[in-house]
Amino acid sequence: MASQAGAAVTVQYGETVVLAAATMSKFPRGGDMDFFPLMVDYEERYFAAGRIKGPRFMKREGRPSAEAILTGRMIDRGLRPLFPQDLRNEVQVICLPLCLDGENRPDIVAMLAACCAVHISSIPFDGPVAGVRIGMVNGDLVVNPIVSELEFSELRLSVMGDGKRICMVECDAREVPDELAIKAFKVALDAMGPIAKFFDHIRKEIGVPKAKKEDLCWRTGHTPEDLEVIEEMKKAVIPHLDKYLFNKPKGSKEERKVTLHKLEELIIKELTPKHKSLERDEEATKAYLQKILDKFFMDFIEHQVTLAILDRDQRVDGRKLDQVRPLHADVGILPRTHGSGLFARGETQVLSVVTIGAPGDEQTIETMEHDGTQRYFHHYNFLPFSVGEVKPLRGAGRREIGHGALAEKALRPMLPKVEEFPYTVRVVSEVMGSNGSSSMASTCAQTLALMDAGVPIKKPVAGIAMGIATDGDRWKVLTDLQDMEDGPGGMDFKVTSTRDGITAIQMDTKTHGLTMPMVQTAIVQARTALEEILGVITKAIPVPRPDLSPHAPRILSLKIDPEKIRDVIGPGGKMIRTITGNLNVEIDVTDDGTVLITSVDQAKAKEAERLIKEICYEPQVGDIFEEAEVVKLMGFGAFVKLTSSQDGFVHVSEISYDHVDKVEDKLKLGDKVRVKVTRVERGKIDVSMRALLPRPEGFVEPPPRSRPMGGRRGGRERGGDRGGGGRDRGRGGRRDR
Numbered sequence: 001m002a003s004q005a006g007a008a009v010t011v012q013y014g015e016t017v018v019l020a021a022a023t024m025s026k027f028p029r030g031g032d033m034d035f036f037p038l039m040v041d042y043e044e045r046y047f048a049a050g051r052i053k054g055p056r057f058m059k060r061e062g063r064p065s066a067e068a069i070l071t072g073r074m075i076d077r078g079l080r081p082l083f084p085q086d087l088r089n090e091v092q093v094i095c096l097p098l099c100l101d102g103e104n105r106p107d108i109v110a111m112l113a114a115c116c117a118v119h120i121s122s123i124p125f126d127g128p129v130a131g132v133r134i135g136m137v138n139g140d141l142v143v144n145p146i147v148s149e150l151e152f153s154e155l156r157l158s159v160m161g162d163g164k165r166i167c168m169v170e171c172d173a174r175e176v177p178d179e180l181a182i183k184a185f186k187v188a189l190d191a192m193g194p195i196a197k198f199f200d201h202i203r204k205e206i207g208v209p210k211a212k213k214e215d216l217c218w219r220t221g222h223t224p225e226d227l228e229v230i231e232e233m234k235k236a237v238i239p240h241l242d243k244y245l246f247n248k249p250k251g252s253k254e255e256r257k258v259t260l261h262k263l264e265e266l267i268i269k270e271l272t273p274k275h276k277s278l279e280r281d282e283e284a285t286k287a288y289l290q291k292i293l294d295k296f297f298m299d300f301i302e303h304q305v306t307l308a309i310l311d312r313d314q315r316v317d318g319r320k321l322d323q324v325r326p327l328h329a330d331v332g333i334l335p336r337t338h339g340s341g342l343f344a345r346g347e348t349q350v351l352s353v354v355t356i357g358a359p360g361d362e363q364t365i366e367t368m369e370h371d372g373t374q375r376y377f378h379h380y381n382f383l384p385f386s387v388g389e390v391k392p393l394r395g396a397g398r399r400e401i402g403h404g405a406l407a408e409k410a411l412r413p414m415l416p417k418v419e420e421f422p423y424t425v426r427v428v429s430e431v432m433g434s435n436g437s438s439s440m441a442s443t444c445a446q447t448l449a450l451m452d453a454g455v456p457i458k459k460p461v462a463g464i465a466m467g468i469a470t471d472g473d474r475w476k477v478l479t480d481l482q483d484m485e486d487g488p489g490g491m492d493f494k495v496t497s498t499r500d501g502i503t504a505i506q507m508d509t510k511t512h513g514l515t516m517p518m519v520q521t522a523i524v525q526a527r528t529a530l531e532e533i534l535g536v537i538t539k540a541i542p543v544p545r546p547d548l549s550p551h552a553p554r555i556l557s558l559k560i561d562p563e564k565i566r567d568v569i570g571p572g573g574k575m576i577r578t579i580t581g582n583l584n585v586e587i588d589v590t591d592d593g594t595v596l597i598t599s600v601d602q603a604k605a606k607e608a609e610r611l612i613k614e615i616c617y618e619p620q621v622g623d624i625f626e627e628a629e630v631v632k633l634m635g636f637g638a639f640v641k642l643t644s645s646q647d648g649f650v651h652v653s654e655i656s657y658d659h660v661d662k663v664e665d666k667l668k669l670g671d672k673v674r675v676k677v678t679r680v681e682r683g684k685i686d687v688s689m690r691a692l693l694p695r696p697e698g699f700v701e702p703p704p705r706s707r708p709m710g711g712r713r714g715g716r717e718r719g720g721d722r723g724g725g726g727r728d729r730g731r732g733g734r735r736d737r
Contacts, residue, residue: 007121007208011113013144015101017048020113021094024123024211028088034295036083037090040076042110044068044368048097053366065367066401071095071107073402075114075131077508078160078168082126085488085510089216091123100369103146108133111160116199120207124216126512128203129167130195131160134184136176141184143191157184157505163193165513169493172409175501178527182520189516229275229292234300236267241304245316253347253435253483254388256316260301264293302487309469309476315485317346322479324464324529329444329540331452338552339453341540343445345533346482347435352445354453356552357424358586358598376415378427380404380442386431403439404429407463410443410496410504411450414457422555422596425455436482437465439506443496447537453552454545461503462533463496466522470511477521479529486510493519495526499534553586553598556605562593564616567645575615575645583608614643619677619685624692627672638667640675640687648675648687655689657696 002008005021029037044061046053054060064072075095083091095110111131119127135145135153145153155176160168166185173181244263245256268289276285308314313321325346334340339354362375380403384391396404407429415425427449429442440463447460467481468491478485486492491509495502502523507514514522548554560568568589569576580587585599585608595612599605619642628640628648637651650673655666667673675687 005117006123007117009113009117009120010098011109011116013109013112014104014146015099016104016106016109017097017099018106018109018113019096019098020110020117021096022114022117022121022123023092024121025090028216029090033088036080036085036087038076038080038083039090039092040072040079040095040114041092042068042072042075042095042107043097045097046368048106049100049102049368051368053371065365066405067365067367067369069398069401070405071110073398074107074158074168074170075111075160078111078129078131079114079118079125081167081509081512082129084124087124087216093118097368103148104144105133105147105150106369108144108158111158112195115160116202119199120203122208122211124210124213127162128196128199129160129162130192130199131158131168132188132191132195133158134188134191136180136184141187143187155180155184157181157188159185159188159192161189161192161513162196163189165515166507166519167509167511167513169505169507171502171505172412173502173504174413175498175503177501178523181502181505182523185519186516226292229271229289230296232271233267233289233293233296236270237263237297237300238304240266245301245304246308246314256484260297264290264297267293299488302484303489305484305487306469306471306489309478309485310471310474313476315478317482319480321476322525322528324480324532325482327533327536329448329536331448331541336551338549339449339451339455341445341448341450341452343441343448343537344433345436345441345444345480347433348431348438348441348482349433350429350431350438350441350445352427352429352442352449354449354455355426355428356453356455356548357426358553358555359422359424359588359596360586360598361424361426363424375418375423376408376412376425376427378404378408378411378429378442378446380407380429380431380439382431382434382438386434386438403442406439406494406504406506407442407446407496410461410463411446411457413503414459414461414498416456416458421456422557423455423553425450425453436480436486437463437492437494439463440465440494440496444533444537448540451541451544454548456544459498459500460534460537461496461498462530462537463494463504464526464529464533466493466495466526467491468493468509468511468514468518468522475518477518477525479525491522493522493526495523495530497527497530499531551600553600554602554605556597556602556609558595558597558609558612560593560595560612560616561618562591565589565591565593567615568595568612579608579611587612611644615645617643617646619646619648619680621677621680623677625675625677625687628675628687630667630669630671630673633663633667633669635663638663640673642675642685642687646685648677648685650675650687650689654678654687654691657690657693657699 001019002021006023008021010019052059093114095114097106100106108131115129115131118125133144134157135142135150136155137145137149137153155173158170159166240263244259268286271289272282272285276282305316328344330342332340333342337353338356341352343350362373363377365372365374380400382400427446429445431438443461443463450457465481467478467485469476470489481492488510493507496504576587583604585597585604588596597605597608625642628642630638631641632639637649639647639649642648652660652663660666673689674692675689676691677685678688679686
């Protein structure tokens with residue numbers, strides 16, 4: 001299939017089938033790009049799951065779900081470092097699920113298909129590479145667990161590599177000890193080795209020759225003169241590095257940019273007289289030298305930063321290799337939000353804000369594989385001012401979705417059970433400043449905000465980003481990665497954890513992969529930093545606040561007979577809409593009879609609770625109503641309103657011990673009377689006024705009366721019409737605002 005693509009592979013795992021096609025453009029993208037143009041897309045198709053989904057008038061798949069974006073991004077992060085980074089021809093990898101069996105997740109199958117397709121194609125690529133997921137079922141590490149096993153797995157570790165190196169990590173866990181996480185990485189490496197060799201075997205059988213450098217567009221297409229000038233510039237820069245790069249350990253990111261710009265100006269000034277000629281005047285020479293600098297300068301500076309770390313353990317800000325930048329944590333800084341937390345680590349600063357909502361505010365999730373709801377979600381925003389830039393705003397991109405999901409799953413194992421805390425929780429993290437791992441700062445700020453909001457999380461969670469400096473042979477792991485330390489030959493190894501265990505890991509690298517000793521060192525070194533950050537968080541707020549913000553809604557919970565649900569909802573939802581509309585509350589009803597009433601105004605919530613209890617009330621003989629309203633007069637008695645949906649009948653003989661000739665002599669419409677239930681029979685209720693009056697001396701009870709025929713008895717809207725639409729509550733219960 002897909003014979004016109006650069007290469008196409010179909011991978012079947014169980015009965016899950018995914019096609020991956022890898023294609024490279026014949027010509028480079030226009031413009032002076034300074035990055036490798038790679039696109040990796042995971043395209044969901046509902047036919048693969050045998051489903052027809054979508055709104056009534058649009059059944060075509062639309063924008064990708066967050067899960068599809070995260071899958072594509074995960075594969076992208078594993079493949080990207082293995083391409084030549086100076087290649088400028090566009091490369092696209094598309095993963096298309098064709099069939100799902102419900103047992104084997106398609107994301108790992110897509111990863112395998114993508115790895116194989118790129119490897120056998122003509123696209124330059126340092127393969128082979130494979131992918132695998134490790135789970136932990138009943139205490140045992142399992143390779144590629146099925147869906148039912150993943151549901152109860154304490155660990156979900158997705159890794160890309162070739163058996164000796166790891167080039168991508170995506171992990172969520174339930175407080176897994178560091179030692180167990182390291183063991184899982186070793187199991188993953190052992191599992192990927194044979195698969196990578198299998199892909200190499202396929203390439204030898206059917207692979208096409210890789211494109212040669214001279215046939216493509218490469219960034220380093222310099223003339224011999226350009227190369228001589230570059231070497232000359234490098235020699236001119238090195239003597240100035242101590243003054244312009246390493247002598248300001250407390251300088252900011254922006255100050256370093258300004259300083260390096262001054263260094264560029266100095267180099268251009270020094271070299272302009274030498275390279276000025278008759279064909280090129282002074283201004284033209286400066287423009288030429290600036291163009292050359294722009295193509296290599298920052299990569300060269302980042303390489304010098306790496307060498308300083310490897311040779312002298314010297315970082316640009318003067319820190320030790322295992323030292324965290326200055327930390328700051330604060331809570332409750334916004335007066336009316338339900339919870340807020342501000343966390344800073346060096347120049348990276350994030351403000352997280354919590355909003356508490358009703359159970360019905362949960363997010364509906366619809367993907368190719370499953371439908372469901374999510375009661376806790378985290379949104380990450382990265383606006384241009386956070387890095388001192390000016391850019392148009394285009395909404396959340398793949399990076400924002402990925403960072404938000406990472407910080408979300410870092411806290412998910414610490415959330416209280418729905419029975420303990422039935423609220424919906426939304427957290428928004430706004431990046432106020434970024435200089436190294438704003439996603440890990442979002443994890444810390446989110447922890448602060450949740451505890452400030454009174455969400456009873458089990459334990460605080462912190463996050464840290466680890467880096468690496470390497471020249472191919474030597475390597476050193478860095479704690480708390482920042483700007484210039486994340487260049488070529490670096491990595492971004494993010495770890496989130498409580499004091500008792502890891503909750504998430506994410507890693508991407510600009511090397512050709514990490515060895516097992518590198519991974520182990522990063523996890524061990526991260527633990528020290530995490531303990532320090534957790535200390536700062538718990539100093540700002542030791543435990544979650546005992547109560548929610550006064551501006552947050554409260555939930556009243558009550559249980560009703562499931563048979564009464566249709567009465568609460570009413571015909572076509574009329575009853576529940578009346579309550580929610582009049583009282584401005586939100587009501588969620590589940591099929592087991594649980595009713596959740598959400599409101600900021602507790603008096604209104606209590607009133608809604610009273611009305612629902614009235615609707616569900618089952619009268620018992622002996623019950624007394626203090627203010628039953630007379631709603632209808634008859635020749636033989638009167639009907640009185642007991643609850644919003646139930647009437648009782650007072651026979652004329654039960655009005656008083658005295659003889660009553662006409663009901664109108666004693667009762668008028670709208671009168672409030674005190675009555676007692678004397679009989680309940682087949683939904684009809686008899687009540688008595690005289691039963692609550694003192695019995696006259698010598699009074700003789702008359703013979704029993706016969707029940708009158710006809711008339712309205714025992715409640716309004718009885719019969720087949722009552723609650724006609726009451727069962728139309730949708731999956732999992734009905735919710736009305």
